Amino acid sequence: MTGTIDTGIDATADPETLLHNAIAEAEPAPLLMSMVHATGDTGLLEEFGARLTLEEPGNHYRTGIRPTTPPGTYPDDVAADIRARAREVLTPGLEPELGVPDDELFRWMAAICTAQRVDAEFVPILLEQSGFTKDRRHVPVTVTPPADFEVIVIGAGMVGINAGIKLGEAGFPFTILEERDDIGGTWHRNTYPGAAVDTPSHYYSYSFELNPNWSKYYPTGIEYQDYLLDVVEKYRLREHIRFGTRVRSATWLTEENRWEVVTEDSAGTVRRHRARAVVTALGMLNAANIPDVPGMDSFAGTITHTAEWDTDLDLRGKRVVVLGTGCTAVQVVANIVDEVESLDVVVRSPHWLVPEKTVGGDVPPGEKWAMANLPFYDRWFRLRTYWFASDNLYVLPRIDKEWAATHLSASPANDMVLNTALEYLQMSFPDRPDLVEKLTPDFRPYSKRIVKDPGFFAALNREHVSLHRASFREITPDGVVTTDGTFIPADVIVLATGFRLQFTTAIDITGRDGRTLADIWKGGEDPRAYRGVQVSGFPNLFITSGPNSAPNHGAGHNITGEEQVHYLIECLQYLLENDHAAMDVVQSAQDEYNRRVDEALDKTVWVHPGAETNGYYRNSSGRAVVPCPWRLVDYWTLMREPQPEDLTFLPTGRAAE
Template sequence: MTLISPDQPTYVLAPVTDVDRRALDAAIDVAEPGALLMALVHHSGDTALLDEFRARLDQERSRTQAIMGEYPATVAAEVRERARHLLAGPLIPRIAVPDDALFRRMAELCVDDTVGEEYVPHLREQGGFEPARRVVPATRKPPAGFTVAIIGCGMIGLNAAIELGQAGFRYQVFEERDDLGGTWSRNTYPGAAVDTPSHFYSYSFELNPRWSKYYPTGPEYLQYLHHVAGKYDLYPHITFSAKVLGCRWQEDDQIWEITVRHKDGSVRTHRANAVVTATGVLNAAAIPDIDGIDTFDGETMHTAEWRHDVDLSGKRVVVLGTGCTSVQVVAAIAGQVKSLDVVMRQPHWVIPERKVAADVPEGMRWALEHIPYFHQWFRVKTYWWAADKGYSIPRIDEEWYATHVSSSPANDMVMRVCLDYLDRSFPDRPDLKEMLTPDFPPFAKRIVKDPGFFEAVKRDNVSLHRGSLRRIRPDGVVTTEGEFIAADVIIWATGFRLEYLGFLDVVGRGGIRLAEEWAEENPRAYLGITVPGFPNFFVTAGPNAAPNHGGGHNVTSEEHVHYIVESLQYLVENGHTAMEPTREATEDYNRRVDEELDKTVWKHGGTANGYYRNKAGRAWVACPWRLVDYWAMLRAPEPRDYVFTG
């Protein structure tokens, strides 16, 4: 993969003056037509194209059923023909980023859908047209000694480092591992890949036009993060092999003392005015405690601790689990092992996605890199159909749910797609179809995009088993159904223990401990970010902050980091030393969260296991709001909801 790396963020566009006509023609042949049409408007300055093609789309829609904003073939062909005439000579746009009214018209035509006015500033930012707009005035620079400690160096940690640095704050990143990347440095199992589209699952200020696949592999995504760290000169600020053991607030000094065990084994104390946790929540590998596990004569490994020294060729392999990770592993190794037995407690809903393993054509990559604004509009279209369009799907229609497996008509549409995919995949294998059909509504557990799992389980050397493992013997495993399976290798595709900072000793004002505040798997935070009693302590990817209905972790990343920078700048502007949310604001916010989630399959999903609910049954992962609404909540801190010191 080749990454472009100009000095400026990728929303700063330079004209393309030396155009390779053959490459341009090849790009036009495969470019996404909605985004290409918007690039033509930018290039020509002719906004009449919007009315012309709006009429064409409306006319074609009356004849054919559009699918997720996909342009009809006749309209797509006309866009390409127009592009061959208009994209002549240097590619110098006559319209840069349009005003809000024009942007909305362009967005609606690009995605071929109605776009609410509230989405315009959100899409301008997430599409990569412009940086996040600052809300808190920045008339004062942070004091020279004001320092922020960032714990973790994955997607959010890197983002926090970039944004804090650009806002003038000193920062230091502590990373437990010897590499950055978080999930993508840890998960190196065969088939590891992101299940969110490449051209969206990246920073809005650092688009990458050279993704090789529409859904990035783990190694390619890790390379992207390394590119970002290098471009923004983050390495001097990162301390690797540095495990943060705890943080303690010192009231007299208005400072956090952070205890860190370094690579040489020494334990040192560092001081910071604010702490940003960017550790994620799925960190500790969940390995089941099964009778006889220590007696197994073969090899065992968890997908997050993959043993590359173990050769699976010709081996009898047992995989426990059928979630997003398991299906990737199974699809990747089925062809090299002697036998593969997949043991699953519950099947997941599996949805077809034709691009999940597809390469990005070279022409498409050329268009993304060289046609001004094509990439931004392609990102908008990708995001639009993968984000709030799914908001209604996990919500419950009580009258419908009383008589259906699905939770609502919208939820049922997804279920029908999945059921149709099962029918088409297993026309001659009713046994597999039955075993792979869930009995709960889609989205109650994370939905799976098929990377080739359905094809893999039809192989002669692959078998499915419902249940779990009751006992492990030296030569294999015994399932809860009493079946013995001979094995040379056991792979735990059992996910992670969900931990909201439970591994970190955080002591706030007056000696209060975060572990006690969040005991019994009941973490609560204001906006999912700040906690009463813990001044200048910012949690990213906190409780009830995950965009489970759509979008991706990258949205949460940028929104949370923006809010943190705005909050710290508010302290600087007003001469305060610390801030923490009031208990009243926190309790009120979480009351509204619970009320909203009580209407969803994340709370009442009819599934016996999964990490979306805590042991008391509360939905503690999902954010209940539309992505655009949560984005709006996080533009700047609301002073009345905080207590300030100094």
């Protein structure tokens, strides 16, 4: 896609200069792959691959890079030689000799591009997630969706937009219902200072809509919202979206094999809609978590939650108190520190913070030009971004019980993260042992989300900034009293306290037997689903971002959304191909799936003794309800198509039995 972002590239520069700058600033690995596409010369893989990796006898799939080189990186001499060769073989406007490689060649190229072993099981997901191939259909398509097979999608955020695109491509009539006045979900709602994505730009986007024009390696919320707006415009989705429309309830009508969805618009008008299927795309974190602190109504200044930020709020010269230390809090603190008169940060439970040099970093113009103009450069760049943020990290939250018995960390691999974070913490505050103590978590890394530091530690070193290891006890007209009895005068209180965990239970959803989803899930306290998407007793209901489907070890919400949307399209097409009106999950299949989920989660920091108990990953009984226990490649493979033996079907034209 083209995007609406200023690329920073000098449009008046001649093509030779643009290419020269691109070669100088491009990453060497995708640059090498681009040369292979441009020339069709796979000898480049042999030549540079031999210098990068330790060859495994008998094949091209290497076992690893030279021992002296950090994982996934190219040695300086190899990188320099790749750039020199690129200047010899690349010319402006060169048409590629090689298009999408076959699976075997792709696997070889992926191994060289990542400088790591790439097993065959990863090839299909890498081809899709890097943008080389579009979504591959698995259920045969011989029946066109009829005009009365209406699908309702609730929510117009990242996943709802994705669902609309894919439903449209598959020919299903659909309507997206959105409570707010525009698309974007999280990125329409979160407009606080410093709001940004903590997953890399070139990966945190649709695999079928790569954007070469990202201005930063980690996008701001504004830039990401612009990306989503561009996608909606390209696919003409607005004509399918009803804004200002809140869904009050959804009820399965047994006699009709349809859902009745009741909505209320901004004028208070209540309407009833019929749909063959309902897709919830609300996310799991969609309701601001506003703590109930005595005295809130008495405060004479301004109290704002980061999810309800007033963009007209002026913090200049104000005494500001921020409650929280998660991803949102660190972004706010880092971005308001230069405006305020004083800044007090109140931290109940600190997170593990790690350095990330590209957080906030600008993408240089030459790299942007390479993304847009060098053959397949953007796809290989995305592949590397995904690879190093995905299943390579799977081992980190896993428990080594023998190790964990004598260490705070969960395993030797988990200990590496702990030590990296500790070293960064100590390096950031060499003369402040008090801050090191206050900012050291007492739980294992990955028990709560790892936070990439956007400048939070640097802000805490400023003279007008104070850190309090406490929480709010009460709010007075002129400030805050913390749980350790400290009074902090304030003009503005910022609640960076995140969201309440809700798996669609805010909507009254009633299934076949008259029971509501909230009842079955005990008010949302114990949500369980089949594949994180379907719930027994609720035919043709597909819950995206459902329980135990989040990729908490790596990657991002975008891949889960694509997997789940793919699956629901396959399910709907399966109904048409087999002349069924609806499908429901067999309770025993759902129970067995969740048994395996719990068994796998028992080997992780999310449920093992020593885990942080106050995070949103777990319910009050200690069960992990958010994380998916499988590798990304496992869940992606699982979601390719429905498993008929796990389902029951309602025939077309007949009432449910």
